[in-house]
Each structure stands twice: as C-alpha cells, then as structure tokens.
Amino acid sequence: MAERGESGSKVGAEIGLKTGLLDRAGAGLPFALASDQETAWIEVIRKMDEVYADLLRYETELEDKNTALEEAQAFISSVIEAVSDVLIVCDRDGRVLQINPAAMQLLGCRSEDVAQRSLADLLDPADRRQAAALVGAQASSDVVNLEVRFVTAHGPSDLYAVNAATRHDPTGVRVGTVLTARPIGELRRAYEALHAAHSKLQRAQRQLIEQEKMASLGRLVAGVAHELNNPISFIYGNIHTLERYRKRLSNYLQALHGDADAEEIAALRRELRIDALLDDYGSLIEGTLEGATRVSDVVKNLRRLSFSKPGEMQSIDVERVLRTAALWATRAKPGHVALSFDLEPELAVMGHEGQFHQIIVNLIDNAIDAVRGQVAPSITISARRQGDDITITIADNGHGLSEAAIDLLFEPFFTTKPVGEGTGLGLWISYGIAREHGGSLSAANRPEGGAAFVLTLPAG
Ligand SMILES: Nc1ncnc2c1ncn2[C@@H]1O[C@H](COP(=O)(O)OP(=O)(O)O)[C@@H](O)[C@H]1O
Numbered sequence: 307m308a309e310r311g312e313s314g315s316k317v318g319a320e321i322g323l324k325t326g327l328l329d330r331a332g333a334g335l336p337f338a339l340a341s342d343q344e345t346a347w348i349e350v351i352r353k354m355d356e357v358y359a360d361l362l363r364y365e366t367e368l369e370d371k372n373t374a375l376e377e378a379q380a381f382i383s384s385v386i387e388a389v390s391d392v393l394i395v396c397d398r399d400g401r402v403l404q405i406n407p408a409a410m411q412l413l414g415c416r417s418e419d420v421a422q423r424s425l426a427d428l429l430d431p432a433d434r435r436q437a438a439a440l441v442g443a444q445a446s447s448d449v450v451n452l453e454v455r456f457v458t459a460h461g462p463s464d465l466y467a468v469n470a471a472t473r474h475d476p477t478g479v480r481v482g483t484v485l486t487a488r489p490i491g492e493l494r495r496a497y498e499a500l501h502a503a504h505s506k507l508q509r510a511q512r513q514l515i516e517q518e519k520m521a522s523l524g525r526l527v528a529g530v531a532h533e534l535n536n537p538i539s540f541i542y543g544n545i546h547t548l549e550r551y552r553k554r555l556s557n558y559l560q561a562l563h564g565d566a567d568a569e570e571i572a573a574l575r576r577e578l579r580i581d582a583l584l585d586d587y588g589s590l591i592e593g594t595l596e597g598a599t600r601v602s603d604v605v606k607n608l609r610r611l612s613f614s615k616p617g618e619m620q621s622i623d624v625e626r627v628l629r630t631a632a633l634w635a636t637r638a639k640p641g642h643v644a645l646s647f648d649l650e651p652e653l654a655v656m657g658h659e660g661q662f663h664q665i666i667v668n669l670i671d672n673a674i675d676a677v678r679g680q681v682a683p684s685i686t687i688s689a690r691r692q693g694d695d696i697t698i699t700i701a702d703n704g705h706g707l708s709e710a711a712i713d714l715l716f717e718p719f720f721t722t723k724p725v726g727e728g729t730g731l732g733l734w735i736s737y738g739i740a741r742e743h744g745g746s747l748s749a750a751n752r753p754e755g756g757a758a759f760v761l762t763l764p765a766g
C-alpha cells in the first residue's frame with residue numbers, strides 16, 4: 307500500500323509540473339482565450355485525476371483479487387500435496403499436464419519430467435492398452451475404474467485401482483481427465499488371505515459336519531447292532547437246540563425202524579426225552595420265528611430310513627419312529643436309563659423319515675449324556691397333537707442347561723463335552739432340519755430339574 311501511495315504522489319507531481327508549464331505557455335494569450343483554454347485544461351486535469359483515482363481503485367481491487375487468487379492457489383496446492391492418492395491430470399488427448407507429489411514419488415520423477423507425455427508412457431507395458439479407456443470417457447457421468455500397474459524406477463509398481471473422471475472448463479466443455487489411483491496390492495493380498503482362510507474354514511466346517519454325520523451314523527449302527535444281536539442270538543440258540551433234537555429224533559427213528567423190540571424202544575424214548583422234545587418243538591419254532599420277525603422289523607425300519615429321499619415328505623407314524631429311535635439310541639450307549647413314553651395314539655407328522663429319526667436320536671443321545679451320573683436316570687418322551695402340529699417333548703432328569711448354554715445351544719460347534727465326545731453340531735443340524743420341515747425346536751429347563759427339548763412338526 308505504501309508503494310502505491312508513493313507512486314500515486316509521483317504521478318500527481320508529474321501532472322502538477324505539466325500544468326505549471328501549460329500555465330506559463332498560456333500567459334501571453336488574450337484573456338478570454340486564456341480563460342477558455344484554462345477551463346479546458348482544468349477539465350482535462352480533473353478527468354485525468356478521476357481516471358487516475360479509478361486506476362488506483364482498480365489497482366487496489368486487482369491486488370486484492372490477486373492475493374485471494376494466490377491464497378486459493380496455495381490452498382489448492384496444499385490440498386493436492388496432502389492427497390495421499392496418486393493424482394494425474396491429463397488433457398483431452400491423454401497427455402499429462404500435471405501430477406501430484408504422491409505420483410512423483412511413485413513414478414520417481416518431477417511433474418515437469420512427465421508433462422506433455424502420453425499417459426500410456428506412465429503405465430506398465432502390459433497395461434498400456436488400458437490408457438485409451440482411462441482417458442476416453444466423454445460424458446461427465448462416465449467414471450472409468452480400472453486396475454493397472456505404473457512404470458517406476460524399480461520396474462512395474464504394485465497393482466493400483468485407477469478412477470478416471472472427465473474434467474471440464476467453466477463453460478462445460480470437456481478438456482481432459484483427472485485420474486486418481488490407490489494401491490490395492492496390499493488390500494488384494496489381504497483379501498486373498500482372508501478368502502483362503504474363509505475357504506479353509508468352510509472346508510473344515512464341512513468336514514466336521516461330515517464327521518458329525520458319520521458319528522450319528524456310527525451311533526445308529528451301534529444301536530441297530532445291539533437291537534439285532536438279541537433276536538439273532540436266540541435264533542442261533544434255538545437252531546442249536548433244534549439240531550440236537552434232530553440228532554435225538556434221528557437216533558430214535560433208526561431204533562424204530564431197526565430190529566429193536568418194543569421195550570428197548572420205550573427205554574430209548576425215555577432216555578432221549580422224545581416226548582419233552584416234541585413238547586418243546588412248537589415253542590422253539592415260535593421263538594425262532596419271533597426272532598426272525600424282530601430282525602425283519604429292524605431291517606424294515608432301516609430301509610425306511612435309508613430309502614426315503616431327502617426333500618420327499620410323507621406321513622410318518624410318530625410312535626414307531628420315537629420307539630425305534632429311543633431303543634437304538636439307548637442301546638448304543640452303555641449304562642441303564644429308564645425310558646418312558648407318554649404318547650397320544652395314532653399321531654403322524656409330515657416329513658422325511660430319516661431326518662425325523664435323526665433329530666430324535668440326537669435329542670435322546672444328548673439326554674442320555676445329561677443324565678449320566680444321576681441316581682435314577684430317566685428320560686420321558688411324550689407326543690401330543692396341538693392344532694395342526696404335533697409336539698414331541700424329550701424331557702430328562704439330568705444336569706439341566708446353564709444360562710450360557712441356553713443362548714448358544716443351537717449355534718454350530720457349541721459343546722460342553724470333551725474333545726472327541728462332542729462336536730456341537732447335533733442340535734444345530736436338528737434345528738435346521740426342524741426349520742426345513744416348517745417346524746421348530748426349542749429347549750428349556752424343567753422346574754423339577756433337568757432339561758426338556760420340544761420339537762414341533764406339522765401333522766401328517
Ligand atoms: N438334554 C440336555 N441337557 C443338558 N445339556 C444339553 C442337553 N442337550 C444338549 N445339551 C448341551 O448342548 C450342547 C450341544 O449339544 P449338541 O449340539 O448335540 O452337541 P454335542 O452333543 O456334540 O455337544 C451339549 O454339549 C450340552 O452342553
């Protein structure tokens with residue numbers, strides 16, 4: 307400002323000097339002419355003063371604007387410098403106009419080194435074809451997103467995600483492109499590591515589910531084996547007895563058709579206990595047949611389980627499944643548990659028999675584990691019709707459910723059993739099956755102690 311004041315007074319002094327010269331020049335003219343000329347000169351000087359004052363004002367305004375412009379420029383520069391993303395500004399033909407410090411650091415050069423070079427020159431040769439797409443967007447709404455590598459002093463850079471947006475002049479004409487780029491190599495590697503870990507976890511989970519399936523199949527097979535063992539062993543016993551009877555009968559028949567007399571035959575009949583043998587024969591055959599029927603029933607139940615296709619819903623006899631599942635599940639585990647049934651007659655559910663059986667085996671299996679160590683372990687299985695649903699309750703007098711367990715019971719992998727004994731998948735799988743059937747599975751502690759699991763399925 308001081309400078310401007312000084313220069314102002316210098317110009318003023320010059321004008322004053324000129325005015326004085328003109329005054330002297332006009333001194334010899336006639337009065338009227340001199341006064342006219344003087345008036346004109348005064349007018350000129352007044353105009354000049356006005357113009358000069360305007361000039362001064364414009365100069366002040368210009369300097370103010372200049373300062374504002376410099377401040378705005380400094381602000382923009384500081385923003386651009388602070389941007390950690392790589393920033394490249396190109397003209398309409400894809401020639402570089404300016405790059406920010408992050409770009410200089412990446413490319414290992416100054417902005418002026420790359421100015422006017424084609425954007426393609428900054429990209430790794432393998433990605434050069436992409437340059438046209440990056441600077442080719444026409445409409446302002448076209449934002450191009452690509453992944454490229456840049457050329458650096460040490461070879462190709464990491465992978466960068468580049469975002470290219472069109473740049474316009476104040477009248478809206480497209481004048482070029484602004485590219486922002488951010489390294490994604492690290493992110494990509496982290497993502498890939500995460501993806502690999504996730505896949506591994508999924509594989510492990512599938513394996514565990516398979517293991518749980520194999521374990522429940524194992525329990526089923528153990529139960530079935532016990533269940534078959536009993537009739538098969540008495541069929542064996544009966545057949546051995548029948549074989550002994552056959553030999554005695556054969557001896558007796560030989561004596562009968564040989565040359566033995568009646569007395570000898572009567573003695574032999576007493577000795578071989580032929581009459582007792584004949585009395586026993588009927589019940590032996592009956593017992594063997596009963597054993598065979600039990601074996602055949604077990605096989606029929608097994609076939610029902612294994613031949614019903616998943617997703618194929620059918621009406622299932624609730625009592626039959628509850629009794630077989632309970633029998634097989636208890637047979638599969640050591641120790642005695644008192645099982646009692648409280649079932650409304652002729653209940654049926656709609657569902658897949660194998661899966662329904664699997665839920666019941668899982669629930670009874672857990673109940674057997676829970677009652678272990680109780681003085682009089684017992685499990686009660688009841689079933690009722692409630693409207694359109696059948697409600698099956700499996701109640702035990704075991705240790706019950708802790709607060710934490712109640713919240714987590716149906717979560718996969720929740721188990722309180724030692725490693726190798728529990729997978730924590732039984733209830734999760736059972737819950738899923740119940741939901742797929744349009745039913746539900748819930749659990750609560752009983753007021754008298756122990757837990758009760760309630761399975762609801764649509765009536766069939
Ligand atoms: N009848 C029950 N009484 C008490 N706790 C139970 C009962 N049933 C299940 N639980 C609890 O729920 C957990 C999860 O059961 P489950 O999903 O079948 O897995 P797992 O039997 O392999 O542990 C069990 O470890 C146990 O803590």
Ligand SMILES: [Mg+2]
Pocket residue numbers: 668671672732733
């Ligand atoms: Mg279980």
